Amino acid sequence: MTNANNPLTGMRFSKGHGTGNDFVLLADPEGVRSLTAEQVAALCDRRRGLGGDGLIRAVRSENILEGTAILEENPAAQWFMDYYNSDGSLSEMCGNGVRVFVHFLISEGLASLADGEQLPIGTRAGVKVVARTADGYRVDMGPWGFLEPAQVQARGSDSLVEAVGLDVARPALSITMGNPHTVVALADLEELAALPLTTAPAVTPVPSNGSNVEFTVPAEPLVMEGIGHISMRVHERGVGETLSCGTGACAAAAATRFWAGAGAPELWAVAVPGGVVGVRFFTGPGGREHVELSGPAVVVAEGVLAAGFAS
Incomplete structure (x- = not known):
């Protein structure tokens, strides 16, 4: 549900962190929710918004331009981490963020990952392979x-x-x-x-x-x-x-x-x-x-x- 005067009204979100590096997380599998830099900055504002070092949008790779190129590199990278700094600018990669991103996918029922299993994730810095461990996640950063x-x-x-x-x-x-x-x-x-x-x-x-x-x-x-x-x-x-x-x-x-x-x-x-x-x-x-x-x-x-x- 959205409000005609405010496109963010009714948007579901999660908040997560990796060793205190915190993020606003949005699920947008079909890639229909584009955000402006101003909206990202407002969501990440620590006094007037939700607060976060960055914002991560979960999009299926086939539904975002950068993700289609990722699929050519690795067809198994079905999810793309669309990552923004807190000022709304795009960023290539975030090591804490990609761990939180995978945990978010699992908590939303969008992916499953047992201990020791791996999940390739598309990012603007290429494919990052994330494995689940007993106490968190490990990521091949390349x-x-x-x-x-x-x-x-x-x-x-x-x-x-x-x-x-x-x-x-x-x-x-x-x-x-x-x-x-x-x-x-x-x-x-x-x-x-x-x-x-x-x-x-x-x-x-x-x-x-x-x-x-x-x-x-x-x-x-x-x-x-x-x-x-x-x-x-x-x-x-x-x-x-x-x-x-x-x-x-x-x-x-x-x-x-x-x-x-x-x-x-x-x-x-x-x-x-x-x-x-x-x-x-x-x-x-x-x-x-x-x-x-x-x-x-x-x-x-x-x-x-x-x-x-x-x-």
């Missing part, structure tokens, strides 16, 4: 890479990051996980905790599509029982600081692993304000190094938008 490989090989970094609370610009490493990330290593946890992230950090040179910026601190010792440990905070483009970022955790682990050099582990635990996610590096198809992200996913509420909600 291969990672440097945004500026020539500069990285020459000097170990490719950019500088300025942020409120840092006395000087810090060297950084820009990594793609299907979406762009710029990783900065800080001296200690006190510096990390004191950093105000209400203002977007400045990256120079800035990647063409902007960048999420991760600030990290390695544990001391870095490796315990074969697992690397780092702490991270993130400022997401189009969102601001979030309690967690799945692709950001993967990028942070990749950068730290690169800086650590030979002998760095394949398994990592990344502590974020919303909890801990796991990252694993492994050899994928074609011999390229892939990254796997693991962590929980929760649907906490569902409801219907009332007539008073702003369109």
